[in-house]
Amino acid sequence: MAEMEVKESGKKGPGVKKSKKHSTRVDLTPMVDLGFLLITFFIFTTTVSQATSMNLNMPKDTKDPNLDTKVKESGSLTLMLGKANVIYYYFGNDAATMKTTGYKNVRDIILKKKQATPATDLFIIIKPDKDATYKNAVDILDEMDINEISRYAMVDPTPDEYSKIQQTEQASGIK
Amino acid sequence: MARAKIKRGSTTVDMTPMCDVAFLLLTFFILAAKFKPEEAVKVVTPASVSNKVAPQKNYLEVIISKDNKVFLDMDPAMKEDVLDELGKERNISFSAQDKKDFLNAQFVGAPISQLKQFFQLKPDQLKGANLQGIPVDSANDELQSWISAAVNAKMGEQLNFLIKGDDGSKYSTFSQVLDAFKKNDQFKYELVTSTKDVPKGSELFKKNMAEQAAGKKP
Numbered sequence: 347m348a349e350m351e352v353k354e355s356g357k358k359g360p361g362v363k364k365s366k367k368h369s370t371r372v373d374l375t376p377m378v379d380l381g382f383l384l385i386t387f388f389i390f391t392t393t394v395s396q397a398t399s400m401n402l403n404m405p406k407d408t409k410d411p412n413l414d415t416k417v418k419e420s421g422s423l424t425l426m427l428g429k430a431n432v433i434y435y436y437f438g439n440d441a442a443t444m445k446t447t448g449y450k451n452v453r454d455i456i457l458k459k460k461q462a463t464p465a466t467d468l469f470i471i472i473k474p475d476k477d478a479t480y481k482n483a484v485d486i487l488d489e490m491d492i493n494e495i496s497r498y499a500m501v502d503p504t505p506d507e508y509s510k511i512q513q514t515e516q517a518s519g520i521k
Numbered sequence: 522m523a524r525a526k527i528k529r530g531s532t533t534v535d536m537t538p539m540c541d542v543a544f545l546l547l548t549f550f551i552l553a554a555k556f557k558p559e560e561a562v563k564v565v566t567p568a569s570v571s572n573k574v575a576p577q578k579n580y581l582e583v584i585i586s587k588d589n590k591v592f593l594d595m596d597p598a599m600k601e602d603v604l605d606e607l608g609k610e611r612n613i614s615f616s617a618q619d620k621k622d623f624l625n626a627q628f629v630g631a632p633i634s635q636l637k638q639f640f641q642l643k644p645d646q647l648k649g650a651n652l653q654g655i656p657v658d659s660a661n662d663e664l665q666s667w668i669s670a671a672v673n674a675k676m677g678e679q680l681n682f683l684i685k686g687d688d689g690s691k692y693s694t695f696s697q698v699l700d701a702f703k704k705n706d707q708f709k710y711e712l713v714t715s716t717k718d719v720p721k722g723s724e725l726f727k728k729n730m731a732e733q734a735a736g737k738k739p
Contacts, residue, residue: 374536381543388550399575399683399711427692453723476693480585480686481567483695484712488569494724502696 400487421467423459425452425486426503427478428511433486441507446514449485456493470495473503475511562586562630562652564687568717570725575713576681581671582713583664584628585686589694590654593629593667600624602674603667607633610666632656633663657697664701672705685713 419438426434426444433452436444437459447455460468470490474483483500490498503511564584579599584592595603604623608615611633615623622640630652631639657664671680682702686695702710719726 374540378536378540378543381540381547385543385547385550388547388554391554399573399713400569400571401573401709401711453720457724474692474696476691476696478692479688480690480692480695481688483692484567484569484686484714487712488567488571488714488717491570492720492723492725494728 400484400491417469417471418467421463422469422471423456424471424473426507426511427472427474427482427486429475429477429515431479431482432515434511434514441510444510444514446518449482452486453489453493456489456495460493460495468495468497470498472498472500473507474500475503475508562590562592562628564685565689566685566714567688569712569714570717570719571714572716573711575683575711578681579675579678580681580683581668582683582685583698585684585690585694585698586654587687587689589690590630590652591657591664591694591698592652592654593664594627595671597624599671599674603671606670606674607666610670629667630654632661633666657694657701659697659700662697662701662704664698665704668701668705668707672707680707682707682710683713684710 422438424436424441428434431449433447433449434444435447435452435455436442456470459470472483472486474486487500489495562584564586578596580596582594584594586592600623601620604615604620607613613633615637619637619640622637626640626642629636629639632653632655635653655663655667668682684695684698699710702708719729
């Protein structure tokens with residue numbers, strides 16, 4: 347006699363497919379990785395917010411010309427900071443030979459002067475005019491630090507120098 | 522012969538407790554990190570190679586904003602004394618409420634005539650308000666009065682003067698701030714800057730390398 351195999355379904359009825367059971371366990375390793383990444387980020391960012399500062403010492407303002415620092419003409423370089431990030435410079439006392447440069451090239455000029463002058467004679471005079479920005483002044487002071495210039499001074503330009511700068515600016519069309 | 526059967530245990534580690542610890546630590550750091558209150562006056566400082574940390578004690582900070590307005594901030598510990606000294610100098614009396622407002626204010630940003638109203642502004646009002654700043658022109662140099670008040674309040678003790686200027690502010694304003702300091706016989710200041718790496722090959726770079734090498738040798 348033919349045997350009939352009856353499969354025990356135990357479920358609702360015919361037509362219901364028995365679905366494969368998926369594993370319900372989630373692998374948490376990537377989540378832990380992300381967690382530690384975030385922690386590391388916060389550890390580093392909470393300690394790195396201290397502002398740094400730069401020293402600036404100014405000399406006393408004196409009306410007596412005898413007390414002014416004596417600067418040797420052969421060792422001096424004057425940098426005048428003008429509008430639109432332009433620097434005008436000349437050596438010694440001849441303002442007539444004024445030349446123009448930018449902030450990228452000023453380091454070469456300073457270094458060349460430094461190498462050509464004995465250390466006791468080297469003196470850099472910085473004259474920002476009233477159109478220069480604060481950033482210009484700080485950048486030049488920074489250049490003093492970078493190039494290890496120990497003798498420098500920051501003063502106002504004379505009215506003649508200022509008018510000369512303005513003439514040059516007009517001639518080259520800087521607004 | 523029956524082979525010795527090594528019982529195989531599961532090699533998967535349950536990561537749940539580790540995840541809990543990680544998030545506990547994260548929560549701790551988030552809560553422990555104090556967020557600086559957003560400054561009403563945003564200042565972008567220029568960069569410098571200096572890596573000295575700006576002093577946090579006994580400081581008097583002059584802030585120059587992009588549109589050349591001057592503001593003043595100081596160590597909270599000395600605020601009350603400075604206000605008293607300023608009152609003596611300018612013959613103004615401040616009530617207890619004024620003093621409390623001053624202690625809560627983030628900074629000084631108005632001429633002395635409008636001080637009392639200024640201190641009553643709430644932090645969110647500060648941002649939108651058109652802040653006048655402290656006058657620094659030679660005709661009405663109020664910054665000079667504030668600085669002398671601070672110097673007198675800290676009789677003898679050395680104050681740290683910080684100047685935080687914006688990149689775009691004009692040198693003329695900076696020069697006026699320096700004049701206010703010079704009139705008070707103060708010639709040493711710190712300029713607050715952001716950090717910049719020392720350019721490779723420059724003198725300072727070579728000096729730092731030499732110092733490092735010397736420091737490594739015993």
